[in-house]
Amino acid sequence: MTTQCKKVLAEPRSRDADRSQLAILASARDEFSRYGLAGARVDRIAENAKLNKRLIYYYFTSKDDLFLAVLEGTYADIREAEQKLHLKELAPAQAIRRLTEFTWEYYIEHPEFLTLLNSENLHQARHLMRSERIREMNSPLIQTLGEVLERGRKEGIFRGGIDPIQLYISIASLAYFYLSNNHTLSAVFGRNLMTAKAHSERLSHICDVILGYVLRD
Amino acid sequence: MTTQCKKVLAEPRSRDADRSQLAILASARDEFSRYGLAGARVDRIAENAKLNKRLIYYYFTSKDDLFLAVLEGTYADIREAEQKLHLKELAPAQAIRRLTEFTWEYYIEHPEFLTLLNSENLHQARHLMRSERIREMNSPLIQTLGEVLERGRKEGIFRGGIDPIQLYISIASLAYFYLSNNHTLSAVFGRNLMTAKAHSERLSHICDVILGYVLRD
Amino acid sequence: MTTQCKKVLAEPRSRDADRSQLAILASARDEFSRYGLAGARVDRIAENAKLNKRLIYYYFTSKDDLFLAVLEGTYADIREAEQKLHLKELAPAQAIRRLTEFTWEYYIEHPEFLTLLNSENLHQARHLMRSERIREMNSPLIQTLGEVLERGRKEGIFRGGIDPIQLYISIASLAYFYLSNNHTLSAVFGRNLMTAKAHSERLSHICDVILGYVLRD
Amino acid sequence: MTTQCKKVLAEPRSRDADRSQLAILASARDEFSRYGLAGARVDRIAENAKLNKRLIYYYFTSKDDLFLAVLEGTYADIREAEQKLHLKELAPAQAIRRLTEFTWEYYIEHPEFLTLLNSENLHQARHLMRSERIREMNSPLIQTLGEVLERGRKEGIFRGGIDPIQLYISIASLAYFYLSNNHTLSAVFGRNLMTAKAHSERLSHICDVILGYVLRD
DNA sequence: TATGAATGAGCTTTCATTCAT
DNA sequence: CATGAATGAAAGCTCATTCAT
Numbered sequence: 007m008t009t010q011c012k013k014v015l016a017e018p019r020s021r022d023a024d025r026s027q028l029a030i031l032a033s034a035r036d037e038f039s040r041y042g043l044a045g046a047r048v049d050r051i052a053e054n055a056k057l058n059k060r061l062i063y064y065y066f067t068s069k070d071d072l073f074l075a076v077l078e079g080t081y082a083d084i085r086e087a088e089q090k091l092h093l094k095e096l097a098p099a100q101a102i103r104r105l106t107e108f109t110w111e112y113y114i115e116h117p118e119f120l121t122l123l124n125s126e127n128l129h130q131a132r133h134l135m136r137s138e139r140i141r142e143m144n145s146p147l148i149q150t151l152g153e154v155l156e157r158g159r160k161e162g163i164f165r166g167g168i169d170p171i172q173l174y175i176s177i178a179s180l181a182y183f184y185l186s187n188n189h190t191l192s193a194v195f196g197r198n199l200m201t202a203k204a205h206s207e208r209l210s211h212i213c214d215v216i217l218g219y220v221l222r223d
Numbered sequence: 224m225t226t227q228c229k230k231v232l233a234e235p236r237s238r239d240a241d242r243s244q245l246a247i248l249a250s251a252r253d254e255f256s257r258y259g260l261a262g263a264r265v266d267r268i269a270e271n272a273k274l275n276k277r278l279i280y281y282y283f284t285s286k287d288d289l290f291l292a293v294l295e296g297t298y299a300d301i302r303e304a305e306q307k308l309h310l311k312e313l314a315p316a317q318a319i320r321r322l323t324e325f326t327w328e329y330y331i332e333h334p335e336f337l338t339l340l341n342s343e344n345l346h347q348a349r350h351l352m353r354s355e356r357i358r359e360m361n362s363p364l365i366q367t368l369g370e371v372l373e374r375g376r377k378e379g380i381f382r383g384g385i386d387p388i389q390l391y392i393s394i395a396s397l398a399y400f401y402l403s404n405n406h407t408l409s410a411v412f413g414r415n416l417m418t419a420k421a422h423s424e425r426l427s428h429i430c431d432v433i434l435g436y437v438l439r440d
Numbered sequence: 441m442t443t444q445c446k447k448v449l450a451e452p453r454s455r456d457a458d459r460s461q462l463a464i465l466a467s468a469r470d471e472f473s474r475y476g477l478a479g480a481r482v483d484r485i486a487e488n489a490k491l492n493k494r495l496i497y498y499y500f501t502s503k504d505d506l507f508l509a510v511l512e513g514t515y516a517d518i519r520e521a522e523q524k525l526h527l528k529e530l531a532p533a534q535a536i537r538r539l540t541e542f543t544w545e546y547y548i549e550h551p552e553f554l555t556l557l558n559s560e561n562l563h564q565a566r567h568l569m570r571s572e573r574i575r576e577m578n579s580p581l582i583q584t585l586g587e588v589l590e591r592g593r594k595e596g597i598f599r600g601g602i603d604p605i606q607l608y609i610s611i612a613s614l615a616y617f618y619l620s621n622n623h624t625l626s627a628v629f630g631r632n633l634m635t636a637k638a639h640s641e642r643l644s645h646i647c648d649v650i651l652g653y654v655l656r657d
Numbered sequence: 658m659t660t661q662c663k664k665v666l667a668e669p670r671s672r673d674a675d676r677s678q679l680a681i682l683a684s685a686r687d688e689f690s691r692y693g694l695a696g697a698r699v700d701r702i703a704e705n706a707k708l709n710k711r712l713i714y715y716y717f718t719s720k721d722d723l724f725l726a727v728l729e730g731t732y733a734d735i736r737e738a739e740q741k742l743h744l745k746e747l748a749p750a751q752a753i754r755r756l757t758e759f760t761w762e763y764y765i766e767h768p769e770f771l772t773l774l775n776s777e778n779l780h781q782a783r784h785l786m787r788s789e790r791i792r793e794m795n796s797p798l799i800q801t802l803g804e805v806l807e808r809g810r811k812e813g814i815f816r817g818g819i820d821p822i823q824l825y826i827s828i829a830s831l832a833y834f835y836l837s838n839n840h841t842l843s844a845v846f847g848r849n850l851m852t853a854k855a856h857s858e859r860l861s862h863i864c865d866v867i868l869g870y871v872l873r874d
Numbered sequence: 875t876a877t878g879a880a881t882g883a884g885c886t887t888t889c890a891t892t893c894a895t
Numbered sequence: 896c897a898t899g900a901a902t903g904a905a906a907g908c909t910c911a912t913t914c915a916t
Contacts, residue, residue: 061898121345140411
């Protein structure tokens with residue numbers, strides 16, 4: 007839960023009201039990420055927030071609206087973290103590596119992000135699509151990434167014609183799939199993918215793949 | 224629903240029993256892939272299978288067991304399709320491209336596979352882990368892929384030291400994430416990722432990334 | 441299961457048919473005595489009899505009719521055992537003691553009898569009341585007991601005016617209640633009533649009570 | 658439903674909450690005593706309590722827990738009634754007679770007590786055994802009875818060596834069996850045991866048996 | 875005689891939500 | 896701002912019973 011959350015709260019409110027809403031959002035984020043939208047229990051959210059169930063409806067109208075609020079908060083958090091990357095100040099190859107490592111580490115530190123997104127995709131982005139906040143939170147990252155790629159191309163170290171969106175998706179893919187699917191992959195390959203060693207091997211592999219792609223031969 | 228399914232059914236049964244079980248499995252696969260495990264409704268599964276709800280419990284004991292049966296069938300299907308690839312008969316670069324394209328196309332043609340796997344991961348592979356069938360269905364693909372990589376390396380066209388599991392996961396990642404998350408990605412980027420053109424661009428990008436990685440500079 | 445059971449089977453039948461019916465009755469007696477009428481499961485009766493469920497309906501029409509058949513068999517068994525007492529051949533006090541001990545021991549050896557009777561009483565003897573067999577199985581015990589009491593009175597050792605039915609009920613009461621309610625009594629008194637020592641103490645007490653009543657001061 | 662019930666309810670609740678719980682308990686006691694645990698229907702309990710079925714689970718968690726609550730209430734009631742006997746203030750023979758009559762009358766006025774106990778015994782006291790309340794409700798009756806017996810012995814009118822628990826069980830037995838099994842006994846003996854005349858004859862017989870036992874010859 | 879397949883009705887339980895204060 | 900009480904709808908599951916062979 008970061009400062010973002012407070013921004014959507016109506017202005018002249020008591021500390022208690024703020025605290026209640028934040029407690030609900032934190033509890034809901036945990037619950038939705040653990041059990042999915044359908045599997046989440048409003049009772050459990052209230053219990054873990056140590057607040058009355060009725061209050062959830064008072065502040066968030068319905069389970070679906072609460073889910074959207076959680077999603078918005080989750081997106082706000084990653085956007086905020088991205089803004090601290092300062093890719094423009096780095097050398098192109100350095101910037102790509104930085105972004106790749108950031109993505110990997112952020113997903114590891116925020117596993118809720120992955121499961122919440124999976125849930126929202128199961129529901130075909132039904133919630134996000136009606137969210138105004140999400141559109142306002144438009145990530146400047148793609149543009150920055152485009153600039154980095156262009157700089158790299160001009161310096162002669164990156165190949166040309168790279169679509170920043172495709173690249174961004176690929177960077178995310180290589181981390182996301184591994185972490186999100188680690189349970190089934192572990193079961194199928196009979197190998198624990200979540201050890202520290204496995205993690206560092208994976209990150210190393212991902213960097214090889216991404217840099218192998220963007221760097222000129 | 225493929226021939227695999229029949230193999231596990233006990234032999235001396237009326238044709239109707241087989242047909243009923245297959246109808247339930249098909250309907251359940253659809254339902255679970257649409258709504259997830261918690262969101263799926265046994266009533267709906269029965270209705271769509273045009274069979275009595277009681278029969279589902281008669282054959283599959285519980286919703287969870289049915290979910291596992293669906294997962295097993297889904298895995299059996301992809302394993303069967305993989306076996307038709309004949310990667311060993313192809314030139315190394317050709318084999319990698321073939322596997323990449325196959326993966327992409329299989330995911331497009333079987334969107335249920337993606338959502339079912341997401342659901343199972345949400346549940347931390349709880350079902351797969353108690354499945355004996357899954358362990359018996361061990362994919363020979365990784366070994367084949369290892370042989371292809373070795374051949375490519377000996378021919379001097381592939382870089383050395385590639386872990387076939389890492390590569391396999393990466394190939395899957397690049398297709399899976401894009402397709403599984405297309406709804407949220409579309410919402411966030413404001414761009415429809417599911418057009419034919421977008422698809423072919425993505426596949427092309429994936430091949431570039433993967434081959435850019437395996438091919439020697 | 442005793443010879444009684446066979447008497448109700450239609451005459452010209454295969455050994456197999458007999459065996460199936462007896463297996464069902466034995467399994468049903470066990471099931472009903474364990475779980476009561478409502479708690480008993482036809483599935484479990486079939487399974488334990490190692491026979492198809494359909495056969496139960498073939499032979500016994502319904503769960504209720506099967507319950508009645510079990511009750512009738514149970515009564516037939518105790519009647520048969522009573523007939524072996526030969527109370528008339530004993531001295532009066534000896535006969536009363538013999539009957540008391542028999543009752544106690546029979547209940548201990550046939551706990552199903554107690555629970556089946558409790559079940560039937562819960563249902564207000566609904567089944568027994570429509571049974572012709574039960575009325576035909578009228579116990580000659582009461583009459584015998586009357587004769588014993590009369591003999592004892594004439595010999596000057598028994599008090600007069602004892603109603604044999606009241607006495608019979610009392611003898612049964614003192615054993616039945618202790619054994620049937622042993623679980624709750626043990627829980628309430630915090631004392632295990634089912635040890636061999638507790639049993640012999642109870643029997644001794646019951647004999648004291650009954651003989652203390654019938655014997656003249 | 659007595660004052661006992663209220664004691665266990667948490668204090669700061671609306672009067673309606675109390676009333677609802679008591680209505681559920683009263684309705685459940687009736688239902689369980691009529692049909693047993695397995696035969697009882699939660700729907701019917703709700704309907705007769707004129708309350709929503711959901712509320713039963715809200716307050717009592719499950720059918721089994723509700724059954725236990727009913728048992729506890731039933732025991733609380735009889736304990737409360739016992740405490741009004743004041744056996745210590747009576748002459749020994751008078752006290753024994755008083756207890757015998759009380760037992761008989763209480764069972765007649767509370768037939769639910771008998772069937773509820775039968776049900777609990779069918780389930781091998783599974784519920785009572787996990788009840789803390791029952792253990793706390795330990796009856797002081799046995800001790801009082803022991804004192805009465807000792808007084809009678811000292812006065813030279815009672816025989817010595819009587820175990821108060823055995824005697825208590827016997828007094829209960831003679832009433833319980835007759836009343837609890839009256840339906841099957843009536844069916845078997847072809848004689849209505851529930852007329853006023855039959856009742857007074859039985860009570861008279863029971864007193865004769867019990868006093869015949871305790872009084873010195 | 876015997877059985878596997880199938881079912882309708884109804885069971886206990888759950889859940890998101892609203893009422894009343 | 897906050898909460899305990901209450902509910903309608905529907906969920907997963909069970910059961911005695913029947914069908915078809």
